[in-house]
Amino acid sequence: MNLLITGGLGYIGAHLAVELLKSNANVFILDDLSNSKIQKKKNIEKLSKKKIKFIKNDLSNYKILSKILKKNKIHTVFHLAGSKAVNESFFKPYKYYLNNSFKTMQLLRAMHESDVNNIIFSSSATVYGVKNKNGIKEDGYLEPINPYGTSKLISEKLIIDQSKIKKKFNYIILRYFNPIGYHPSGLLSDDKSNDNLVPNLINKLRLKKPFLIYGRDYDTKDGTAIRDYIHINDLISAHVSSLKYLYKNKNEIFNVGTGKGYSVLEILKTFDKVLNRKITKKFVKRRKGDPAIIYCSNLRIKKKLNWRPMHNLKDMCKYALNKIY
Structure with a gap:
């Protein structure tokens, strides 16, 4: 085929x-x-x-x-x-x-x-x-x-x-x-998009610059945007x-998606645990077009395709950093 x-x-x-x-x-x-x-x-x-x-x-x-x-x-x-x-x-x-x-x-x-x-x-x-x-x-x-x-x-x-x-x-x-996340080899990890959280974070770690968090006044549990x-x-x-x-x-x-929402600060705290140190961060104003909270229901794909997400948040962060940073 x-x-x-x-x-x-x-x-x-x-x-x-x-x-x-x-x-x-x-x-x-x-x-x-x-x-x-x-x-x-x-x-x-x-x-x-x-x-x-x-x-x-x-x-x-x-x-x-x-x-x-x-x-x-x-x-x-x-x-x-x-x-x-x-x-x-x-x-x-x-x-x-x-x-x-x-x-x-x-x-x-x-x-x-x-x-x-x-x-x-x-x-x-x-x-x-x-x-x-x-x-x-x-x-x-x-x-x-x-x-x-x-x-x-x-x-x-x-x-x-x-x-x-x-x-x-x-x-x-x-x-x-x-x-x-990325393939464990690190060979497929050259996504340079500054619009995406992980490539942006990795670039900031490499450059030893603070990671920018867009908005701290959302109506969420810690003020940062929540995503799936x-x-x-x-x-x-x-x-x-x-x-x-x-x-x-x-x-x-x-x-x-996983059907669960994680805030930007929750993601960073998970990266902190994986790295065994705190990531330097800086709050800046919100970006236009960013909703406060968005996560999905994945019941349809589970039912019709018998598909399940197999990785948790810590897995995602580990895979994102493996052989990259």
Whole structure:
């Protein structure tokens, strides 16, 4: 079976590729290297002891994409490519509508042209906004409060519409909460996004600078924002389970999180324990578009995929630091 991962040299894509290569599947990666490096391909192959076919390209031209899909006889697309920084999306909204929404449309058009009918899409908890009661269910209010979330929601709607136009088209949409941690080797750990807690923390530790906490006046138990964090291995296992479910011709949307909320200070205290020292921190003003509390209900994915998160918060923090710091 031939599987294509768009954005496959990114943080999640690289971890997914290593896991998929454990099976008999042929893994193809399409990436424009705008947020990654070709070294990641070598690292994936080193860890898996298998070869992958790498295609340097973006998703802007559906005709080129269609040729790629046909030539390589792709059966299923894992669509992970896109821009992902919430804060940046306020300053560069059109970048997000282009990279996330428009390019998803181009990919879907290419899939339609080349008769590729299976997609697993990397969506986000940001599609929910702030009006839902925690833990948020998949049928909650969809009112994003930032352009990033809007771009992801548009992509979801495009995918769902394609399934209505083409009856044999199948999809699974995975709404990620906050993945953290890395492969134990440290070879897949070069996520430099300053919009994400763990890469930001690691960079500050390396530079011996204080970690910035955005806001200390939220209506939470310790004044800092609460999020649902999930270990990268658990997130990847959800993709693998989704692939099996998809082949039963099922269309579904799943939250992927632990169903528990942890504050920023709780995360830092856990890192303190792992490091056996206190992390230097500094409080700064809130970032625009950051809700106070957001965590999911994961009952649907547990029931339908028999999936369970296997790692606790301490595991997540250990994996984040292993062979990195």
